[in-house]
Amino acid sequence: MKPFDCIIVDDDEMDRLMVLSYAKRFLTLNIVGVFDSAEKALIFLETNSVDVAFLDIELKNASGLELRKKALAIPVCVFISSHSESAAETFELQTLDFIVKPFKFPRFEQTVKRIEEFMEIRTKVDLFEASLGGDTVYVKTGHDQIKVKLHEILYLEALKNYTILVTENKRHCVLSNLGEILLEEKFNSFLRVHRSYAVQKQYIQKIGSQEIELNNNIFIPVGRSFKDNLNLIL
Structure with missing residues (x-):
């Protein structure tokens, strides 16, 4: 690099x-x-x-x-x-x-x-396109489209105008900001817990005052302005 x-x-x-x-x-x-x-x-x-x-x-x-x-x-x-x-x-x-x-x-x-x-x-930015149905989205890399199952995404991480879709085995980088993605109906199972993170609710194992533990010992920080979101699932 x-x-x-x-x-x-x-x-x-x-x-x-x-x-x-x-x-x-x-x-x-x-x-x-x-x-x-x-x-x-x-x-x-x-x-x-x-x-x-x-x-x-x-x-x-x-x-x-x-x-x-x-x-x-x-x-x-x-x-x-x-x-x-x-x-x-x-x-x-x-x-x-x-x-x-x-x-x-x-x-x-x-x-x-x-x-x-x-x-x-x-x-090297992958283009993001929502699928037309089912539990999938498509990540477009060059001329290829990779199908990603929504239920396999552990959390979303924001990087300015980009978002990383993190699964257990891979990280998909897409040209779309986190706020825009969370407006998509397909992503209503995700909960925003930080300016830079949204987690899939079903993978939450433990909720602390400053961080959330997901499956596979993954820890995500909790932003002060997003703590009220967590009260919705407590």
Whole structure:
């Protein structure tokens, strides 16, 4: 996989160095700029294009949110901030992930895997078409159509404008966002439990305050704004 050109924008020197040290552990991340303000980052972006931006929210003068609004052409944006209450607002700006400070390397590694998966999807997207009947949908890859049985899908995972249909043995990437898919009548057996996840109700084994356990020891996070959905099945 070709390395992704990345920038880091954070006005806290220790936080910048930590993100930089974590990013350098991955061959897929090529750091081309590290900045302590949105203004400096925007000057750089006038003559350079990047694939990934790691942004803090609170910056001197212009915020990370303002920077993102002016740099929506960057395919992947990850906010790294101690202000978790701003997470919902960032996702309205085509944000792929939100990391809450303080954090450790495993959390950053999880984000990088998400970035790699998303970028792979961008280069090879399967087209999604609902079937005309029965317990099936079709995933179109090139000239071929793969039939996927709805009852075999464990959960759905959102990646910006794409959705991953996860079965026990395979992950199907489709060009349709999670909200659009859940509006389809065929998917009424799925319950949205997080901004990025919807689970098949029949596979829920245990419901906790912060996560759901599905079959095969699969754990899905529960978003605070979606907890009321779980009350419908309790």
